[in-house]
Amino acid sequence: MAESSFVCHVCGQTHEGVPPSFAADFPDMYAGLSEADRGSRALISSDQCIIDEQWFFIRGCLEIPILEHDDVFLWGLWASVTEEVFNEISASWEEEGRERRLAPFKARLANSLSVYPETLNLKLRIVIQPLRTRPVFMLEEEHPLAAAQKSGMSRVEATELAANLLHMLGPWSKTPQ
Numbered sequence: 001m002a003e004s005s006f007v008c009h010v011c012g013q014t015h016e017g018v019p020p021s022f023a024a025d026f027p028d029m030y031a032g033l034s035e036a037d038r039g040s041r042a043l044i045s046s047d048q049c050i051i052d053e054q055w056f057f058i059r060g061c062l063e064i065p066i067l068e069h070d071d072v073f074l075w076g077l078w079a080s081v082t083e084e085v086f087n088e089i090s091a092s093w094e095e096e097g098r099e100r101r102l103a104p105f106k107a108r109l110a111n112s113l114s115v116y117p118e119t120l121n122l123k124l125r126i127v128i129q130p131l132r133t134r135p136v137f138m139l140e141e142e143h144p145l146a147a148a149q150k151s152g153m154s155r156v157e158a159t160e161l162a163a164n165l166l167h168m169l170g171p172w173s174k175t176p177q
């Protein structure tokens with residue numbers, strides 16, 4: 001059995017090749033807008049979102065190390081930032097070596113992860129990565145998700161989390177990386 005397949009504690013089936021990776025397609029604020037409001041009030045791309053010309057969001061990755069495996073559980077999430085930070089990150093989109101020039105930016109998590117106590121608005125810092133790599137989110141306040149990011153989780157915990165997310169209805173998409 002490949003390491004990425006596992007017997008699911010929710011449905012009892014074996015899931016093959018489930019990547020330990022889940023993504024929020026949108027910031028929650030955008031997800032909560034009607035279709036009409038999305039069209040008239042918001043701008044969105046795969047990595048950036050602006051609502052009402054006053055709410056600014058950047059997409060990034062929050063990694064949880066999987067203990068005793070050279071692997072991570074990857075959350076693709078959105079963070080809210082100030083307009084200044086949004087503009088600075090946007091200006092460096094194509095900049096070689098940007099990860100060495102830019103210090104981490106303050107931000108707040110823009111997604112509620114239903115498998116954890118409330119995560120919306122958790123303080124984090126955005127760490128800019130080399131070209132064509134999404135920024136990394138590092139949580140900065142005490143929270144079970146922050147504890148997991150700091151200390152990692154076991155393979156069993158990771159597969160349980162993946163199974164819960166697979167079977168959950170909601171705005172989550174499974175994203176092979």
Ligand SMILES: [Zn+2]
Nearest residue numbers: 008010011012
């Ligand atoms: Zn299952």
